Amino acid sequence: QSVLTQPPSVSAAPGQKVTISCSGSSSNIGNNYVSWYQQLPGTAPKLLIYENNKRPSGIPDRFSGSKSGTSATLGITGLQTGDEADYYCGTWDSSLSVNWVFGGGTKLTVL
Amino acid sequence: EVQLVESGGGLVQPGRSLRLSCTASGFTFGDYAMSWVRQAPGKGLEWVGFIRSKAYGGTTEYAASVKGRFTISRDDSKSIAYLQMNSLKTEDTAVYYCTRLIMVRGVINWFDPWGQGTLVTVSS
Numbered sequence: 001q002s003v004l005t006q007p008p009s010v011s012a013a014p015g016q017k018v019t020i021s022c023s024g025s026s027s028n029i030g031n032n033y034v035s036w037y038q039q040l041p042g043t044a045p046k047l048l049i050y051e052n053n054k055r056p057s058g059i060p061d062r063f064s065g066s067k068s069g070t071s072a073t074l075g076i077t078g079l080q081t082g083d084e085a086d087y088y089c090g091t092w093d094s095s096l097s098v099n100w101v102f103g104g105g106t107k108l109t110v111l
Numbered sequence: 112e113v114q115l116v117e118s119g120g121g122l123v124q125p126g127r128s129l130r131l132s133c134t135a136s137g138f139t140f141g142d143y144a145m146s147w148v149r150q151a152p153g154k155g156l157e158w159v160g161f162i163r164s165k166a167y168g169g170t171t172e173y174a175a176s177v178k179g180r181f182t183i184s185r186d187d188s189k190s191i192a193y194l195q196m197n198s199l200k201t202e203d204t205a206v207y208y209c210t211r212l213i214m215v216r217g218v219i220n221w222f223d224p225w226g227q228g229t230l231v232t233v234s235s
Contacts, residue, residue: 002155033220035220035221035222037156037222039156043227044208044225044226044227044228045148045156045208045222045225046224046225047221047222047224047225050213050220050221050223051220056223086155088155088156090156090158090221092219092220098158098174098175099158099161099172099174099219100146100158100161101158102148102155102156102157103155104155105155105156
């Protein structure tokens with residue numbers, strides 16, 4: 001069971017908007033930046049969002065991130081079939097046993 | 112182009128050892144901390160550990176699941192990071208990814224880029 005909680009799956013039609021939540025605690029999301037990663041089928045993860053809401057160069061503005069308290073959200077607008085992937089949130093955790101934690105991942109299906 | 116290439120994966124028996132390598136190019140390797148992340152078949156991402164740059168002591172941190180069995184090291188002259196895995200267990204079976212990490216005020220902020228991964232299978 002992951003320290004960060006994500007819904008196992010979400011789905012929406014092409015052109016629609018979807019949000020993926022990531023819930024944590026004060027030892028992780030509450031006091032640290034959140035980043036998001038996209039993993040297309042059969043490929044390595046790729047950075048999508050860093051420092052809660054910043055996009056690396058080359059990432060379209062259809063992707064957005066936000067954080068409030070101990071939760072973060074990834075938003076994707078104008079869904080495309082090519083967005084079908086697994087999405088992971090991650091952040092630093094200040095507890096003694098770990099330094100970095102990932103969410104369990106959310107599979108996005110574009111219907 | 113910034114690139115990371117892992118190598119060294121394969122089939123290994125439980126209790127044995129294996130060393131993975133991550134060869135970097137396209138950036139000043141010695142300026143960055145490096146990390147390993149693994150993904151068991153059909154499962155999510157699990158952080159394994161990281162090594163700081165020499166400027167920050169080159170020290171290491173590990174996840175509890177691998178602490179005492181895995182060791183991360185680096186050779187800045189060759190732009191290579193290593194993951195030495197000892198006393199391997201079947202549950203260590205996974206694709207192992209090497210990734211560059213950005214740290215701010217001693218805290219990992221994000222991972223970018225990622226290598227293509229190398230598969231380690233622990234089985235008798």
